[in-house]
Amino acid sequence: MNETIRCAWAGDTPIYVEYHDKEWGRPVYDDGKLFEMLILETMQAGLAWITVLKKREAFRAAFDGFDPHKMALYGEAKIEALLANEKIIRNRLKIHAAVHNAKVFLDILEKHGSFAKLLWAYVDGAPVVGHPERLEDIPATTPLSDRISKDLKKVGFKFVGSTTIYAFLQATGLVNDHVRSCFLYEELLRGQTPSLPPSSEGVGPAGPGGALLQVMGQPPAAFAGTPF
Numbered sequence: 001m002n003e004t005i006r007c008a009w010a011g012d013t014p015i016y017v018e019y020h021d022k023e024w025g026r027p028v029y030d031d032g033k034l035f036e037m038l039i040l041e042t043m044q045a046g047l048a049w050i051t052v053l054k055k056r057e058a059f060r061a062a063f064d065g066f067d068p069h070k071m072a073l074y075g076e077a078k079i080e081a082l083l084a085n086e087k088i089i090r091n092r093l094k095i096h097a098a099v100h101n102a103k104v105f106l107d108i109l110e111k112h113g114s115f116a117k118l119l120w121a122y123v124d125g126a127p128v129v130g131h132p133e134r135l136e137d138i139p140a141t142t143p144l145s146d147r148i149s150k151d152l153k154k155v156g157f158k159f160v161g162s163t164t165i166y167a168f169l170q171a172t173g174l175v176n177d178h179v180r181s182c183f184l185y186e187e188l189l190r191g192q193t194p195s196l197p198p199s200s201e202g203v204g205p206a207g208p209g210g211a212l213l214q215v216m217g218q219p220p221a222a223f224a225g226t227p228f
Contacts, residue, residue, distance in 0.1 A: 007182045008135045015053050025188055027127060027173035029116045034172060035105055036066040039098050041168040042159035043089050049167075051089070058087035063098070068109075071102035097158035104156040122148055123174050129189060130177045138177050141166050 010020035028034055040059065044052045052059075062085055064070040074082075079099065083090050108115050122144065132138045145166035152160045169175040178185040 004183055005181050006184075007179050013050065016050060019053055021184070024171055025127075025173050025176050025178050025184065027191075029120070031109065031115045032066065034116055034119065035068050035102075036060075037171050038105075038160075038168055039063065039066060039101065041164050041171065042097060042101065043091075043094055044167070045094070045159055045161070045164055047089070055088055058085070059089075062088050068102040068105045071099055072106055074099045074102075094159060101157050101159075108155065119148075120174065127173055127176045127188070128169075130175060132177055132179050133181075134179060137179075139166070142175075144175075145169060 006017070006020055010016045028037065040052050040056065043059070060066060062082055079092075079095055082088065082095050083092060105115060108118070112118055128144065130138060141162040145162045148169070149160055149162040149165040152165065166175070170177050173188075176185075176188050178188060
């Protein structure tokens, strides 16, 4: 019986294994899921990801299913209730940032129709493949995450440093950082295409320029300014 080889960070902890196998590195084009992952990544700052995963369902309940429309309306009473919720990460700055980020997210949807369309334009619609041989080969940041982090900050997002954003890109499949020996490396590579889902699903065609980001860390030269 052949042993399934995974990225070393997944280990044998069930919640990590499930997350690795079913989510990490799989392309996400849905605005709602992207918002959820962005909020979770900002909550992770300074903590272990497993801490966030274990509290994910508690966050889902506390944040009304990660509905940005509802979160944007949270007032001080709701924020105080969240800070009293022992099931989630009770950090005042992060919770205020989550509410603030929901407002910025909705502003982007109103102006551009889709957050996913803008985000995937940075990689011309196709995941950047890192081709790491070992866990140690995977960077904490790249010029790509630097650029997106900078642009997100420009439009008002908080807790979106380059390290947080690179983790977000890995989680949502804009970057494929599964090591070469991982059983998902080839699977995801085979599924990689240079196109996005139809615009009727909330995601339109990639931005101008060719496939500029097939090499890890190459900055998105197709954009002169922030697409946000």
